[in-house]
Amino acid sequence: MDANRTPRDKDKSQGKERRKSSARKEKESTFQERVIQIRRVSKVVKGGKKLSFRAIVVVGNERGQVGVGVGKASDVIGAVRKGVADGKKHLIDVPLTKSNSIPHPINGDGGGAKVMMRPAAPGTGVIAGGAVRTVLELAGVRNILAKQLGSNNPLNNARAAVNALSTLRTFADVAEERGISIENLYA
Numbered sequence: 001m002d003a004n005r006t007p008r009d010k011d012k013s014q015g016k017e018r019r020k021s022s023a024r025k026e027k028e029s030t031f032q033e034r035v036i037q038i039r040r041v042s043k044v045v046k047g048g049k050k051l052s053f054r055a056i057v058v059v060g061n062e063r064g065q066v067g068v069g070v071g072k073a074s075d076v077i078g079a080v081r082k083g084v085a086d087g088k089k090h091l092i093d094v095p096l097t098k099s100n101s102i103p104h105p106i107n108g109d110g111g112g113a114k115v116m117m118r119p120a121a122p123g124t125g126v127i128a129g130g131a132v133r134t135v136l137e138l139a140g141v142r143n144i145l146a147k148q149l150g151s152n153n154p155l156n157n158a159r160a161a162v163n164a165l166s167t168l169r170t171f172a173d174v175a176e177e178r179g180i181s182i183e184n185l186y187a
Contacts, residue, residue, distance in 0.1 A: 016024030022130060030061045032138055036131050037154045038076055056155050059091070060138025066165065067091040068135065068158045083138070092166045095173075100142035103171065108164025111156035114149040115164050131158040157176050 036056040042049045053076050060066035067090040071082025097103055101119040108115045115132055120143040126136050128146035131154040137170055150158050175185045 006048075024088060025035050031059050031065075031088065032062065033080075033087070034058050034079055034134050034138060035083070036134055038043065038079070053079040055079035055083040056131075056158065058134050058138050058158060059084055060140070061088035062138060062140040064096050064140050065091050066094060066135055066139035066162065068155075068162050070155065074101075090162075092162060094139045094141070094165045095168050096140055098174045100143060101144055102165075102168055103149070104168070106164045106168055108160045108167065109161070110152075110159030110163050111151060111153065113151035113153060113156035113160040115146045115157065115160040116149060117161075118145040118162050119143070120145050130154060132161045134158070135161040135165070147174045 067087040069087030073079040098121040
């Protein structure tokens with residue numbers, strides 16, 4: 001059967017394969033990665049100290065999906081790569097309003113860190129600091145007020161932000177849970 005195929009047919013099939021692989025790459029590349037922290041850590045072993053690197057990475061597509069990952073390796077590039085893979089494993093969906101804000105006020109915690117988030121009017125921007133700001137920007141939130149409370153640790157603050165965003169519920173979800181229509185929910 002392959003003997004009957006002309007070189008032109010082979011070029012067409014290769015073109016289709018290239019388009020499929022490029023479409024797959026585009027889907028994967030829609031996620032952005034931002035490194036929050038790279039820290040050199042050492043472990044004391046029998047022969048002395050073993051140095052490695054820990055990278056905290058936030059992965060998001062700016063359309064309601066975000067994840068925080070941690071990677072450790074003997075070199076920085078390997079640690080970041082592992083952090084990105086870990087972040088993609090722990091993606092959450094964030095419900096956004098029409099004004100690219102959150103539906104209601106929410107608190108989250110992770111370790112010793114607490115994060116308080118409030119929806120904001122269009123044009124406010126992302127008012128948050130440190131790791132929380134990075135998580136919110138990569139989640140696609142454009143108008144929000146957020147405050148870090150307690151710890152200053154970037155990993156715990158990022159996890160607290162993800163914890164808060166994962167517990168958000170839309171009005172439609174609440175109405176469905178209660179078994180009433182959205183109009184009756186407001187009444």
